[in-house]
Amino acid sequence: MASVAVIGAGAVGSYYGARLAQAGHDVRFLLRRDYDAVAARGLRIESHHGDFALDSPTIARDPAAIGPVDWVLCGLKTTSLDAAPALIRPCLGPGTRVLAIMNGLGIEEALSDALGTERVFGGLGFTCINRGEPGVVHHYEYGQVTIAHLRDDPAELDRALDLWGNAIVEVSAAPSLLRARWEKLCWNVPFNGLTVAAGGVTTEAIVTDPALRAEARALMEEVVAAGNAALTAAASPERIDGEAVIARMFALTDVMGPYRPSTLIDYLEGRAIEVDAIFAEPARRALTLGVPTPRLDLLTALLGRLDPARA
């Protein structure tokens, strides 16, 4: 049994933390908005794999009350990335590992500046999951997590897979964090982005509108090109198989129904959207690499203006 701190217990953090608790781990949730609701009624997961609940989960309002653990599962939005090290540090012991299940680029690098590279893993959750009423998470579809290590260390990856061994989560290890991050962007850039920029529509509206579907594909192609240039520049032997990844992203999304990505929900509810990590940072890297990404650039500029939290 491992001790696990869930920092950033939104939909994603709560869901995966609950799955680890269900598997028998000692999971402690850092809560703010939902603290009272979870204290009163527990944490309930309504999942297409079957509903379950943690009736009396260990919860805290302050990471110091959680203390050092074996694993930190970080589910913060990247808009709070600057605050992440201070929230994580009270949970660190000598061997603590940190798994950031977040979207975008630059996350592990930002965490490792404060915490050290050997501790840091990226988790790429492909799942349709939204918060419901306080203390309730809706899990509609998928749920798999790909885990990569900041140094691409195979022994560290084995350690991460061990954590999830008994959990009802499909987990796989990615040999290259860089490749995994760019592949994930092939979904997040078009779908988190276009659902907002097209006026607040679901993924279904994107995949069923021929013009928007073509733009989603073209955005994916830009991401693939930039990602492969990044892998080349990093002297990695890995490459993204663009056609295969794009086909998979559409196949997964075509059956998703009217799903609202987290960025769309944040936008519709007037909260900061993750412009920098999901859009601006990939665009900056592509520029540095000399890869033209005209659609990503336009989308990024529009989202910067549409961001409810813009300066």
Place this chain on the structure above:
Amino acid sequence: MASVAVIGAGAVGSYYGARLAQAGHDVRFLLRRDYDAVAARGLRIESHHGDFALDSPTIARDPAAIGPVDWVLCGLKTTSLDAAPALIRPCLGPGTRVLAIMNGLGIEEALSDALGTERVFGGLGFTCINRGEPGVVHHYEYGQVTIAHLRDDPAELDRALDLWGNAIVEVSAAPSLLRARWEKLCWNVPFNGLTVAAGGVTTEAIVTDPALRAEARALMEEVVAAGNAALTAAASPERIDGEAVIARMFALTDVMGPYRPSTLIDYLEGRAIEVDAIFAEPARRALTLGVPTPRLDLLTALLGRLDPARA
């Protein structure tokens, strides 16, 4: 004195029609929404060149009541382009000429299919003009009109310039309709488009946001490239001087203040926006010409979805 029918007496048609009436022409306005207001109180132009009013303009609800005229000034939105020939036809005599002061591509071609190529002129109004209360037009800035002929016939151009000789409008003749149309798009594509796609903002928000300003420039560059390819394909010796046009468009817009282009107003008021003529038709022509226009394509797809009148 010429007789002039104004078909499509929105802000642009009303303004230029009133200027022709002010110059002594017999101008007859086809009105719908504003008919009662103009019948009761006349047509008032509040202009930065000085306010003026037509106290008892000739108005009609039906073009048959206007009858044949020397000139038809068509100020319809391109979203009503299909209806234009039927509205114009009752105003045609043997020598009638038609000047379409509208934005986008394909306008003169659509009119000439029904009316014949020799009659048809394009008018490119560069003006900041909006409707006010019924019977009132606000003219904030600029006002110049560039006129071109569908066959680029110099004698026809002289005839058009004669019409405007005494009017308080700065008019010039363009030797190439094709070039003039694409140059005008260098303004309409970025500013009519981005003000809507960025969530409903003014031109000032575009030119003062560094990322959106860069995207506006990049969109202009795509339009210039497509326009020059179109001129080449048409065996025209004319070319758009991209850098000069782009610099002029920004210089004009930088002093415009918080202007709301017509497309933005239509969008904000829930009316159909001119997606096809201003965005989709240029994108289709660029595709045919083999010119990549990734930003225009993305913008067109977004606007197609944002269009209040989408199917």
